[in-house]
Amino acid sequence: MKKIILTAALCLPLHVSAQPSSQVAWTADQLNFVKAGDPAKGEQLSKTCSGCHGENGISISPNNPSLAGQLATYLYKQLQDYSNGDRQDPMMNAIAKGLSQQDAADLSVWFASQPPAFQSRSPMVYEKAEALVKDGSRDRILPPCEVCHGGDGKGQVMDMPGLSGQNAAYTSATLKAFKTGERHNDIYRRMRLIAESLSDQEIEELGYYYQNIRN
Ligand code: HEC
Ligand code: HEC
Structure with a gap:
């Protein structure tokens, strides 16, 4: 019986929490805002990202994601989620909090416009x-x-x-x-x-x- 109560108690916070997974909602205004991002400004801001995400958004470290060629709207949503704490990564939380929404849109549009990553083609079949x-x-x-x-x-x-x-x-x-x-x-x-x-x-x-x- 104790075990059941304990299990229930452990499970409870998960089930009652009604926190939304993200605060980004794709309204027409939101989409247009991201689309209107300024890639030239984004390119300037991206200098602070290149140490981890690579010169043109193609990351050399296997643990850091490449951003080149990714959907601008996806990138923007991730930056908002990091900024709001809805996606957790100590480094990215701190970086995203330091960006305005306009910075995030500019960066997203610039990274999206870069030629996408391609690592290597291994002969393995998965x-x-x-x-x-x-x-x-x-x-x-x-x-x-x-x-x-x-x-x-x-x-x-x-x-x-x-x-x-x-x-x-x-x-x-x-x-x-x-x-x-x-x-x-x-x-x-x-x-x-x-x-x-x-x-x-x-x-x-x-x-x-x-x-x-x-x-
Ligand atoms: C110190 C290293 C570092 C710096 C600097 C950095 N990032 Fe990141 N970034 C990471 C790591 C590591 C992750 C993956 C974290 C995770 O698993 O959530 C990440 C994830 C991301 C993601 C999510 C990508 C995806 O595919 O979901 C975006 C978007 C992003 N970073 C944008 C930026 C931008 C824009 C900048 C510059 C303003 C920047 N990052 C600077 C290390 C860094
Ligand atoms: C019903 C639609 C759907 C299906 C099916 C789906 N995904 Fe996803 N996936 C998503 C969405 C939406 C996201 C973005 C979540 C967010 O907002 O962060 C995502 C994100 C991801 C990411 C994170 C990418 C990044 O850059 O961080 C990976 C990896 C992924 N999916 C792999 C897969 C794989 C592998 C499968 C099949 C086994 C799969 N997905 C099936 C909808 C889907």
Whole structure:
């Protein structure tokens, strides 16, 4: 009995918390605001990002995500989420808090305009990953990744990011963070619901699979 009460108590805060996953709402005004970002200003501001995200947004460190060619609206949302504390990373929380919304829009538009990352094409075939990307999993009621992230992993519609060419280590790490709930800024839990039912091995493979797609 004690055990049941304890388990219930541990679970409770998760279930009663009604905190929204993100404070960004995609209204027409919000979209137009990001679209109207000034890439020239963004380029200037990006000098402070290049140590970690690379000269033109192609990160050399496998743990830091590349930003080049990513959807501007996705980048903007992440910067707002870091700034509001809805996505946790001590370094990025501090950096994003120091940016105005205009800075964030300028940076997002500039990074989006840069030629996307491409690491290396390994001859490995990632069959499990490919099946998940193209067919999903009926047993687990998982939709194919490409329904949302696009057939070529280029991303689409506002907040569904491009994955192709991204550093495998980063992709796997962020999928694991969705799986444990440490990352929870996905509106409607769209990524957590999926990542929760992926094995760590599948997550690893998916990272390499997407890194090897040329974008
Ligand atoms: C000290 C290193 C460092 C600096 C400087 C830095 N970043 Fe980051 N950034 C990171 C790391 C590490 C992550 C991944 C953190 C995580 O897992 O949430 C990240 C994540 C991001 C993301 C999320 C990307 C995605 O695919 O979800 C964006 C957007 C971003 N940074 C933008 C910026 C911008 C714009 C600047 C400059 C104003 C900047 N960063 C400066 C290290 C850095
Ligand atoms: C129902 C739509 C949907 C499906 C299906 C889906 N995703 Fe996502 N995914 C999203 C959304 C939306 C986000 C952005 C969440 C946010 O706002 O931060 C995302 C984010 C991600 C990210 C974070 C990217 C970054 O730069 O940080 C990765 C990695 C990812 N998805 C991988 C996958 C993989 C692998 C699959 C298939 C197993 C998959 N997704 C299936 C909607 C989806």
